[in-house]
Amino acid sequence: MCGIFGYIGEKNTLQICLKGLKQLEYRGYDSAGIAGIKNNNLIFCKTSGKIFALEKKIEKQNLELDIAIAHTRWATHGKPDEKNAHPHFDTHLSLGVVHNGIIENYAILKDFLKNKNIKFSTETDTEVIAQLISYNYEKYKNNLYLTVHESLKLLKGSFAIALIHKDHPNIILAAARESPLAIGFIDNKNEILISSDPNAFIGHNLNVFYLRNDEIALLSKKSIKTYTNQKKLIEKKTSLLEGKNQTFSKEGFDHFLLKEIFEQPITIQKAMLGNISEDFGTAYFEGLKFSSTELMAIKHIIIIACGTSWHAAYIGASLLEDKARILTTAEIASEFRFKNPIISEETLIIAISQSGETADTLSAVKEAKAKGAKILGICNVKNSTLTREAHSCIYLNAGPEISVCSSKAFTSQITILSLFTLLMARLRHFTKEDGQKFLSELKKIPKIINQVLEKQKEIKKISIKYSKYKNFFFIGRKYMYASCLEAALKLKEISYLNATSYPAGELKHGPIALINKNLPVIAFCSNKQTYDKTLNNLMELKAREAPILAIAPNNAKEILQIADDIIFIPNTIDELAIFPTTIVGQLFAYNIAKAIGIKDIDQPRNLAKSVTVE
Template sequence: MCGIVGYVGRQDAVPVLLEGLARLEYRGYDSAGIAVVRNGTLRVHKRAGKVRDLAASMPKRLSGQVGIAHTRWATHGQPSDANAHPHVDMANRIAVVHNGMIEDSALLRERLRAEGVQFSSETDTELLAHLIAREDADDLEEAVRRALRRVHGAYGIAVLDATAPDRIVLARNGSPVLIGIGDHQMLCASDMAALVRHAQQVVHLEDGELATVTAESFSTATLDARPTVKTATTLESAASDYERGGFEHFMLKEISEQPQAIDATLRGRLDARLATARLGGLNLTARELRAFRRVHVIACGSALYAGMVGAGMLESLARIPAAAESAAEFRYRNAVIEPETLYVAVSQSGETADTLAAVEEIARKGGRVLGVVNVPGSSIARAVDGGIYLHAGPELSVASTKAFTSMTVAFALLALHLGRLRDLGPADGQRLLSALAKLPDKAAEALAAHDELKQLAAWIASAQSSFFIGRVRGYPVALEGAQKLKEVSYVHAEAYPAAELKHGPLALISPELPTVAIVPDDELLEKNLASLEQIHSRGGEVLAVAHRQLGTLADRLILVPKSEPELDPILLGLPLQLLAYYAAAALGRDIDQPRNLAKSVTVE
């Protein structure tokens, strides 16, 4: 959601800011804008719509060596030119871009109106510009500090002052802000993607920190003006990681990258000598791991479904009770935090607001939390006690594909590691190690049937709705398959445990409502085939995702290579990603940026 970019240096800021905004488009947005300072004058240009609309309408002489820019995802006020960021004060001296939400904005707006302030937008962000401008402070940083003490809510902000044209002031509380360190230039952003072309190192602000950034240096301090010390880390990603590389969409590129992503998640973590997984980042001894009596996974969206796959692996391999729960529900239900429970937080971005809040609640109550995240240095990565980095590489399409798959692979490693510490014998350990080593090649095989999947996708896209069903290992695969279809094609889809058909959903079965069935070749095969019989007997049509031919029980079939039963869900979900992608393409959808959705959900 929402993207921030800032630049101060020797170059013209405008091209750098526009490039940064383009690299943040994947996060989801409805408007964009830019502000620069030149010759002591603040100039702002903003538009509802895409970054390309902003660039096309840009005044030719708009330039400056310091500037901030933003892509907005509407919270307060509809998408419009007026509501787009940056927002300025009445004197056109202060400009602010803001991610997050000011919770007491309505009350503060009324107070400012009573003091004679005239607002030009419906946003909560504009009041920050007015508050900062009205502070009688010695410098911009102190004015920002005083203004922020008057508000409640989440924010990541960047602030310009026309009378201080050599600097940008940043602040963070609940929404990520990064500083990019370059050669005689500094950048700021809400996401690493905006920094990769112009910075070599990066610094992450913590909640409650402010920073003042100039072309040559930066300084950081707390809201009560205590200086803080930051350590810069080297940027691991390259600019090419954020480009489509000949693919029509990032989603298709990232689906195709999954064999390499699986290999990257596994690399260096398979221990053949001890028939286990090597996970040094857990920061837990074997004795500490053995002391846990259960595992509780917390996540949202696709990460939650990966957690459900993972919980099944943990129970199967480590023989430890495990469950997955929505972090959005967990954080509000006053959960009992048990010292003998290992909590695992899962997030591609490492910034998911509900998951981060759940991590903080668990930590507050003394629980032990591991993270499964894809972005080093992210908020969740810094908040947990240890964990597993996915190393899947940047994921830019809003719909998660390679990160979801790498999450399930990470859970397989965790389950193997815990299993070998408990009751899983070396023969089973070697069996799983061998299967994990073969996963990249099997993933490539599972993703090979593009022409066939295009035809199946056209059939699915022609339906008004569809069911996805599966049992035990297949159920989270069905959930994720239905979600992918919904979010990128806008075709309604619902997932059910296959055994639940007779408890209500069978009433909807008809020739017009297809069913996608996950049918692994395992101990539940006969049960799954019985479910297909029930659908056929009521006139329904079935697309089966299976390891073998199913005869007349499957009207259409996607064959997937077989792995070990515990790992089968990883491969069974892959063709469903392509099914959703090609259905969306057939319907002409905006695949990488589906309507109403954002990549990184950093507000509730």
């Protein structure tokens, strides 16, 4: 979840590292720090809070560094304060480490080192890495590479680290196990950058490769040496990242989240681009490595994901059962990995992760692969861990999502799942005409979303009205229940208000006891199949004085007599109604957050974009 950055080169080290950290701040913003070697001394600066606080402190210290490692933290072990901020050091202040991941056996190692009279100054698992390497340094005769190689063998868990040592003032050592770490360099290797995410290399054209499986890289100007966990020197395959002319901008919007909400008509089109065949009424995916014969043999699909991606999985499971008639379940990845699922050669696992680095999803993928399942990844980031672990991968092509709260990636995931459902249905019972009809409706979605976005002022006005409440119920049936799940999560994430989602029919089985005039109900009513039943549920709520806001299709006139407020949206088929209702939910959450004065909408408290710890 944390962000690591490092730089070796001839340009302004501090400026480049700070710029890199700002690109990584979505990964955590509890504290930040930087360290380097100058005149054979280890020099550092760190602080609690966001990058701008570190920037101000650096200016006051008049810091200058030749090479540097830097970090932005999402707290796991220890409070989010300056003491626990990275980098972390050994007792002698001879080496510094930045780390992303979790060391599961840190307490055992810490006790061992304490028994060797080594004193600890922080609560973190990362300090254990620094102290352990320092303890072993003399044992391995001051050979930094060998020391780190042997020390990493003692660590259990996942990690990506960058390390500097005052005895090796021109070297950064980098290593990774089950945690992302990219290394980028210009052709002559006069500039080398390290990052948890290659998006932080924006502004540079670089050759990029990734460390994995306990690989260690020794980096110095004009030199990159990469070793396997068997100490074999290897040449890593690189890809060219052309980021010199790329920038991230809000383009006039108040927040990245609002910008990304308004990008969705375009990103949905990108998800469809090149993946549909109108003549044959089907979908196809370039790069999908499963043959038609293999796909036809699939009898069971399990979709695994976390958070917003799990809400997309829920929709995908419903679509695949309804349309393709394949037994499908949506599983929360953090729970799935501890189950004992029934998996066979006829099982397909679909793993969804925007970043491709979600730790729980990756762990679930490994469990399923070990049982012989085929793995299909749905991901937004090329070269991420999921794309390497999956047997095949479909990309969202949504572009970088800067706001911590997902918006455009979610609707792109649903687009891909809709197209994959079409492909699987056409391989079975769906006729060409059935497929063409479905594609015709799907192609209307970008226009429908534009029509919803045009209601921003209306939605803002209603959101302000409801911003006085502290608790919310979101209800819906079938496909609309997924809308509730996602809308409630968005409201919790960016407004810090209590929002709970229920299938509408479940209210009378307990939750209705909470209903009163101070608990508004946000009702998603855009499925024709469940519309009448949902109205019955709303009547039960109205009888108990609940304020009701309904999101309903334009032709739903009956609801005028029931709801206190209504946001009408364009009609579409039930299977695709998740798209316009999702946009309403996103705008509702955003406008409430603004109305109650939330400042950090793009970076909500306690959250991180890429959840790389379990």
